[in-house]
Amino acid sequence: MKLAVYWTGSCGGCDVSFLELGMGLLEVLSRVEIVFWPALVDAKRRDLERLPARSVDVTLVNGVIRTAENKEMVEILREKSKFLGAYGACAHLGGIPALANQVNGVTEIVFGPGFRPGAPLGEAAEDAPPELLPEALSLDEVVPVDFVVPGCPPPAGLIARFFEAAFAEAISPGRIFAGEKALCEECPRTREDRRLTRIVRPHEVQPDPEKCLLDQGIICLGPVTRAGCGAACPKGGMPCTGCLGPTPKAGDPALAMLSALASLVRAGEEGESAFPEENKILDSLVDPIGTLYKYSFAKYGRPLLKLARKRQEVRA
Amino acid sequence: MPEIKPRIGVFVCHCGKNIAGTVDVAKLAEAASRFPGVVYATHYEYMCSDPGQALLKRAIKEHRLSGVVVAACSPTMHEETFRKAAEEAGLNPYLVEIANIREQVSWVHSGPKATEKAVRVTRAVVEKVWGDRPLEPTEIGVVRRALVVGGGIAGIQAALDIANAGFEVLLVERSPSIGGHMAQLSETFPTLDCSQCILTPKMVEVSRHPKIRILAYSELEEVSGFVGNYRVRIRKKPTYVDPAKCNLCGECAKVCPVRVPNEFDRGLSLRSAIYIPFPQAIPSTYTLDAENCLGIVPLRCGKCAEVCEAKAIDFDMQEEILEEEVGAIVLATGYELYPKEAMAEYGYGTVPDVIDGLEFERLLSASGPTRGEIRRPSDGKIPKEVVFVQCSGSRDPEHHKPYCSKICCMYTAKHALLYRHAVPAGQAYVFYIDIRAGGKDYEEFVNRAMEEERILYIRGKVAKVFREGEKVVVWGVDTLTGKRVEVRADLVVLAQAVVPSPGTEELARKLRVACGGEGFLKEAHPKLRPLEALTAGIFLAGAAQGPKDIPESVAQASGAAAKVVALLSRPKLEHPPEVAEVDEELCSGCGICAPQCPYGAITVDEVAHVNEILCEGCGTCVAACPSGAMSFRNVGDEQVLRMVRAALEVEGAGV
Numbered sequence: 001m002k003l004a005v006y007w008t009g010s011c012g013g014c015d016v017s018f019l020e021l022g023m024g025l026l027e028v029l030s031r032v033e034i035v036f037w038p039a040l041v042d043a044k045r046r047d048l049e050r051l052p053a054r055s056v057d058v059t060l061v062n063g064v065i066r067t068a069e070n071k072e073m074v075e076i077l078r079e080k081s082k083f084l085g086a087y088g089a090c091a092h093l094g095g096i097p098a099l100a101n102q103v104n105g106v107t108e109i110v111f112g113p114g115f116r117p118g119a120p121l122g123e124a125a126e127d128a129p130p131e132l133l134p135e136a137l138s139l140d141e142v143v144p145v146d147f148v149v150p151g152c153p154p155p156a157g158l159i160a161r162f163f164e165a166a167f168a169e170a171i172s173p174g175r176i177f178a179g180e181k182a183l184c185e186e187c188p189r190t191r192e193d194r195r196l197t198r199i200v201r202p203h204e205v206q207p208d209p210e211k212c213l214l215d216q217g218i219i220c221l222g223p224v225t226r227a228g229c230g231a232a233c234p235k236g237g238m239p240c241t242g243c244l245g246p247t248p249k250a251g252d253p254a255l256a257m258l259s260a261l262a263s264l265v266r267a268g269e270e271g272e273s274a275f276p277e278e279n280k281i282l283d284s285l286v287d288p289i290g291t292l293y294k295y296s297f298a299k300y301g302r303p304l305l306k307l308a309r310k311r312q313e314v315r316a
Numbered sequence: 317m318p319e320i321k322p323r324i325g326v327f328v329c330h331c332g333k334n335i336a337g338t339v340d341v342a343k344l345a346e347a348a349s350r351f352p353g354v355v356y357a358t359h360y361e362y363m364c365s366d367p368g369q370a371l372l373k374r375a376i377k378e379h380r381l382s383g384v385v386v387a388a389c390s391p392t393m394h395e396e397t398f399r400k401a402a403e404e405a406g407l408n409p410y411l412v413e414i415a416n417i418r419e420q421v422s423w424v425h426s427g428p429k430a431t432e433k434a435v436r437v438t439r440a441v442v443e444k445v446w447g448d449r450p451l452e453p454t455e456i457g458v459v460r461r462a463l464v465v466g467g468g469i470a471g472i473q474a475a476l477d478i479a480n481a482g483f484e485v486l487l488v489e490r491s492p493s494i495g496g497h498m499a500q501l502s503e504t505f506p507t508l509d510c511s512q513c514i515l516t517p518k519m520v521e522v523s524r525h526p527k528i529r530i531l532a533y534s535e536l537e538e539v540s541g542f543v544g545n546y547r548v549r550i551r552k553k554p555t556y557v558d559p560a561k562c563n564l565c566g567e568c569a570k571v572c573p574v575r576v577p578n579e580f581d582r583g584l585s586l587r588s589a590i591y592i593p594f595p596q597a598i599p600s601t602y603t604l605d606a607e608n609c610l611g612i613v614p615l616r617c618g619k620c621a622e623v624c625e626a627k628a629i630d631f632d633m634q635e636e637i638l639e640e641e642v643g644a645i646v647l648a649t650g651y652e653l654y655p656k657e658a659m660a661e662y663g664y665g666t667v668p669d670v671i672d673g674l675e676f677e678r679l680l681s682a683s684g685p686t687r688g689e690i691r692r693p694s695d696g697k698i699p700k701e702v703v704f705v706q707c708s709g710s711r712d713p714e715h716h717k718p719y720c721s722k723i724c725c726m727y728t729a730k731h732a733l734l735y736r737h738a739v740p741a742g743q744a745y746v747f748y749i750d751i752r753a754g755g756k757d758y759e760e761f762v763n764r765a766m767e768e769e770r771i772l773y774i775r776g777k778v779a780k781v782f783r784e785g786e787k788v789v790v791w792g793v794d795t796l797t798g799k800r801v802e803v804r805a806d807l808v809v810l811a812q813a814v815v816p817s818p819g820t821e822e823l824a825r826k827l828r829v830a831c832g833g834e835g836f837l838k839e840a841h842p843k844l845r846p847l848e849a850l851t852a853g854i855f856l857a858g859a860a861q862g863p864k865d866i867p868e869s870v871a872q873a874s875g876a877a878a879k880v881v882a883l884l885s886r887p888k889l890e891h892p893p894e895v896a897e898v899d900e901e902l903c904s905g906c907g908i909c910a911p912q913c914p915y916g917a918i919t920v921d922e923v924a925h926v927n928e929i930l931c932e933g934c935g936t937c938v939a940a941c942p943s944g945a946m947s948f949r950n951v952g953d954e955q956v957l958r959m960v961r962a963a964l965e966v967e968g969a970g971v
Contacts, residue, residue, distance in 0.1 A: 181903065181943070182904030184907075185922075222906070227904065247945075248944070249953075250942060
């Protein structure tokens with residue numbers, strides 16, 4: 001099987017994640033021919049361009065699409081590949097880098113006023129850095145994506161599941177290599193008192209090792225996130241932050257979660273007089289976008305941005 | 317999902333001028349005929365009329381319609397009418413939807429914008445029908461037994477009517493005997509029949525009825541389930557007397573050393589710890605009141621058991637918990653009088669010769685503490701002047717109860733009249749605000765009391781009642797003459813407000829039945845559904861629902877019983893299928909939905925389950941479900957989004 005792996009706007013963790021396969025990696029490597037994988041094997045863009053169209057069996061792209069170069073590279077990869085998949089949360093949903101979409105003119109903030117994307121940074125620069133796109137994009141906003149191996153980074157079990165399907169030539173289009181149900185299915189924590197009376201951040205409490213984190217006031221995105229990791233974070237006392245992406249019918253995971261949270265603060269209460277206190281509970285949610293859209297802002301945050309910009313325009 | 321192109325028919329109703337006066341119905345029908353998916357559109361004067369329904373049925377057949385939108389009034393009015401008509405024409409009724417262009421358009425808008433909104437509303441509902449699936453109502457079986465809670469006259473009547481229709485009845489009564497307040501009354505207005513004489517035959521009938529099981533000295537502990545299938549837990553307190561063995565000889569009561577106030581005589585007499593509330597009590601047995609008995613634990617007394625020849629007394633009798641299944645429940649928990657102790661202006665119940673109406677009934681009753689002779693509690697003297705105070709605690713929103721207790725005018729007239737008969741030389745005064753004698757022969761009865769019996773009716777409120785020596789002084793105002801009135805009476809009878817019997821609200825909570833502001837059980841609709849609670853399968857009878865006299869209680873009880881019989885006679889119960897459902901392939905069992913459900917319809921194990929019978933389709937769980945596993949039949953997310961898009965489409969209005 002001819003395999004290509006490429007990184008766009010990425011931290012590199014996805015490339016490292018293959019090591020999670022352990023001895024299984026040897027089996028994988030014995031069955032693939034790596035035609036392009038900059039993190040492992042030296043190869044340049046022109047090497048890739050020389051490959052015939054559809055000559056790569058499977059390509060895995062990790063990272064967010066942030067620069068014009070990212071975009072061009074994945075377009076070339078798309079042309080050369082039979083199957084192209086998003087690997088990891090950034091390629092899948094935009095990931096953490098896409099939270100930058102909250103800010104208008106992020107480049108000016110980072111590089112200083114007067115910065116023009118694409119212009120050389122200084123006299124010593126040989127090449128101009130690639131032009132930054134106005135927004136961080138998920139992979140499927142740029143090229144058609146055949147499948148997804150989600151996660152930040154993808155957990156070993158799901159990587160193995162992907163290779164199994166790939167070797168069997170059984171990658172069904174649109175498949176997401178994760179569970180269809182929410183993470184709660186895999187979570188060993190007990191759920192009893194489904195009510196939210198306060199919201200705390202993980203570092204503020206020593207959570208009870210048995211009880212559901214959400215019941216303890218820690219915002220856990222388990223109920224809205226696909227299963228597949230074995231509830232690794234909740235088992236370790238940390239809440240799920242949603243890296244495997246929303247369940248198939250959840251839609252916008254942040255809105256689905258917010259709706260659930262709003263329901264949980266009101267559970268068992270009736271009457272309008274109960275509302276102000278409950279609103280205070282939700283007000284104590286620090287960084288709602290960073291919490292609820294941690295990995296999915298590129299994919300799902302756009303309507304919210306549009307709304308916010310429209311409101312700004314109306315105000316102006 | 318492959319989308320088959322639907323064949324939707326749109327029927328615009330004029331509703332006379334109600335809609336057509338504001339909305340251009342012809343234009344709406346014409347616009348509707350061009351909506352995607354619509355193959356037929358028309359308008360008619362009254363769609364709900366027989367010819368209107370015939371038009372609908374004909375069109376369904378002729379145009380092979382796969383869905384129908386009737387643009388008319390609110391779905392709460394005629395949705396069922398049109399769904400039934402469609403069903404008769406062979407179309408699944410759940411493919412018929414109402415576009416409400418009356419309450420939401422023509423009644424609240426005017427001008428050309430109204431027609432545009434009507435077009436948008438209709439267009440959106442066409443989109444909904446596009447996504448509707450045919451549904452079948454859920455069917456469940458019915459447990460063919462009823463539970464009646466409360467053994468007063470209302471409960472007795474309901475139990476008898478249900479049992480006589482052939483269904484088993486469990487009659488639960490909290491006190492040792494059925495009979496309720498009616499058993500305490502002397503004579504009844506306006507006919508002056510002896511209350512016990514007309515009540516006891518019914519009590520005997522209940523006790524002998526093969527279909528009725530009386531659970532006296534018992535209380536309803538817990539209720540679960542739903543219409544047709546309630547599970548109830550009843551706590552039966554031990555009476556320590558075997559009713560089968562007890563021969564009512566009464567020797568036990570004679571030797572019992574305990575004396576406590578007798579509840580049946582409202583504390584005007586004393587009873588022993590082992591007692592029978594009144595001779596005709598049903599179940600016909602003595603009851604040992606464990607709270608006041610000296611001998612239960614440890615065995616210190618036991619005198620009653622020594623003298624009981626029938627060996628009916630069993631100190632080891634245990635409390636029983638009964639688990640029963642019933643299909644319907646009648647709540648007939650009755651009333652109590654607002655306590656005298658709450659009446660600051662009338663002496664807080666501390667003046668012995670200021671008594672309430674039920675106490676006076678006991679004084680009048682031949683079986684009462686004075687054997688029917690009217691003797692006042694303080695010294696046993698026959699009162700020469702008696703003041704009756706109406707509206708004591710009623711119609712007084714500032715201090716007491718705001719409502720009219722309804723029965724006091726009549727029983728006060730009866731009290732005064734019976735007093736005059738018993739003490740011909742005595743003088744009776746009645747203080748009243750208004751006389752409300754709306755009932756058959758009631759006005760005549762009050763007139764008789766006023767005119768023939770020389771009872772002095774004084775229109776006005778009593779400001780103060782206090783004791784002075786042997787007399788009870790009553791200060792009041794005659795509002796007709798404007799003069800202050802002072803009566804130095806021997807006895808004062810307060811017509812205390814009628815309040816729900818203690819524990820009514822707690823019982824209502826257990827049954828998920830609403831209580832009104834004053835604590836009376838709330839009917840489903842004040843005019844059209846007065847016999848039933850909003851919770852299906854629970855019916856109301858008697859004064860638990862509001863102050864009532866005997867004929868009204870009996871009428872409501874018979875009505876409730878008829879409803880129960882109608883319910884229990886049905887081979888199957890149907891529940892509308894438009895409820896929440898769980899996609900078990902998607903549900904992770906996170907359990908966020910369950911506490912949201914106001915009907916307790918959701919249980920969660922590996923996945924969530926919706927009890928379709930309990931679900932009333934409010935949709936709260938659907939909004940709460942984070943993973944999208946919970947959905948609402950025929951109101952799917954996709955459907956709603958399509959409706960919103962269609963309604964907001966700028967070009968789509970077509971006018």
